[in-house]
Amino acid sequence: MTMLARLLWFRERRWIGFGAAILLCGLGLAVRLAFRHGFPGAPFLTFFPAIIVGGLLGGAWIGIFAVLLTALLVNQFILVPADFSLFWPNGWVMLLAFTLITSTMVVLVDISVRTGLSLDAASRQLRAINAGLETRIAERTAELMQAEEKLRQAQKMEAVGQLTGGIAHDFNNLLTSINGSLEMLQTRLAQGRLDDLGRYVTAARESASRAGALTHRLLAFARQQTLAPASVDVNALVAGLENLISRSIGPGILVRVETKAAPATVRVDPNQLEHALLNLCINASDAMPGGGELVISTSGPDDGLVALCVRDSGLGMGADVIERAFEPFFTTKPLGQGTGLGLSMIYGFARQSGGDVRIESRPGSGTAVTMVLPACAAAAAQMVAEDATVALVEGAKQVLVVDDEPSLRMLVTEVLEDIGCTALQAADGAAGLREIETGQTIDLMVTDVGLPGGMNGRQLAEAARRLRPDLKILFITGYAEGTLLKQGLLPAGMQVLTKPFSLEALAARVQSLLAV
DSSP: OOHHHHHHHHHTSHHHHHHHHHHHHHHHHHHHHHTGGGSTTOTTGGGHHHHHHHHHHHOHHHHHHHHHHHHHHIIIIIOOGGGOOSSSSOHHHHHHHHHHHHHHHHHHHHHHHHHHHHHHHHHHHHHHHHHHHHHHHHHHHHHHHHHHHHHHHHHHHHHHHHHHHHHHHHHHHHHHHHHHHHHHHHHHHHHTOOTTOHHHHHHHHHHHHHHHHHHHHHHHHHOOSOOOOEEEEHHHHHHHHHHHHHHHHOTTEEEEEEOOSSOOEEEEOHHHHHHHHHHHHHHHHHTOTTOEEEEEEEEEEETTEEEEEEEEOSOOOOHHHHHHTTSTTOOOSOTTSOOSOHHHHHHHHHHHTTOEEEEEEOTTSOEEEEEEEEBOOOOOOOOOOOOSSOOOOSSOEEEEEEOSOHHHHHHHHHHHHHTTEEEEEESSHHHHHHHHHTOOOOSEEEEESSOSTTOOHHHHHHHHHHHOTTOEEEEEEOSGGGGGGOGGGSOTTEEEEESSOOHHHHHHHHHHHHHO
């Protein structure tokens, strides 16, 4: 507690001030009478503590009370009739002067104390207001960040919604190819016609691979997690998205791609770059309601920069619109047809990646939006060669397979048995944990991430590792949350295999884990 706070406490209890003034006046009188000959000509000296303490603890009125009480005691017990004369120091003049001077002092002290108390109270109130403001600012900032994240996700989902029509068309084609190939296999086998069956298998696998790529793109566009930057060949990325973009913007717009054969490598988040390109193409298609031409081109690396340009033959923009184009929530689209976050997100992504975005447009002459990104050295593709023929594992190994899909458990089990392993099966996390708790030898656990029953694959792995710290674990997942299981973030002895995967890739991954 500060000195001012203690004074305030005493002043709120005035009886303490009165008591202290009376007690100290009495003590001052006793000291003065006891040492009468030690204080010649100073009858008020021993009473000053009573006046000062009374004024401090009780305020001006109690201080003045101490002054008057002092004057009364001095006149009654200390001054003698011989002191009263017409000349200075006359007793009455002395009392009056003492009373006026000490009363003025008490008032001034009281004013100083009150001022200090007021300043202290104001300071405490200001600190409380500042603390409240800081709390409200922090809460408001958190609310704004959450709202911004929700709006960003809404903008992503808006793009996913515009993808739906084209992707549905592609998926129907791919499913038809897969089902048709399997039906032809079944028919040929029933007829005993075993020659040239490989082409049906090849067609089904190629279609399944393309379907998997489409699924991964959808998850990449819809996911909320931020991925780590990687070396990306912009030309290859554009080529991979060309068909998807053509499907998404409709048949009335001709899509033309102009890229160089040489790699144009940048280091960015590949999913964010795909998302940015898709948004630019959707914006371009919106600017061509009657159809037109959309050109995607790349250039560079020139002067250490790679340019990715999306040009349309649409309505174009005026200078006033270009000036505000990157502002969050600014949009020229009708109400309900856009969040106004597309270009601002693209601009933010480019700037965070060390690049920039430029717009060239005139009303009626189309628009060109160019992302300029720093080039980097092309990284060698890090791919594990997975031979179709996988060697048998060394020694007797037992693997626990946890997945809620019976057909997938069956396929994984057969692959494991083909490479010389013994397989145990569980349909959910609880059943898998019970197998581990039996104490039997388990060298590896292969588990899906999205398991039913309240325990997902990551939770199962954590529970299993508590029981068996050295247990090797292979996650298989096709969900967006698989990004949480990136290889660099997993403990030793844990890996991730993303669905859809080939059985050869599964066998190779199991072999590599068991060999460690």
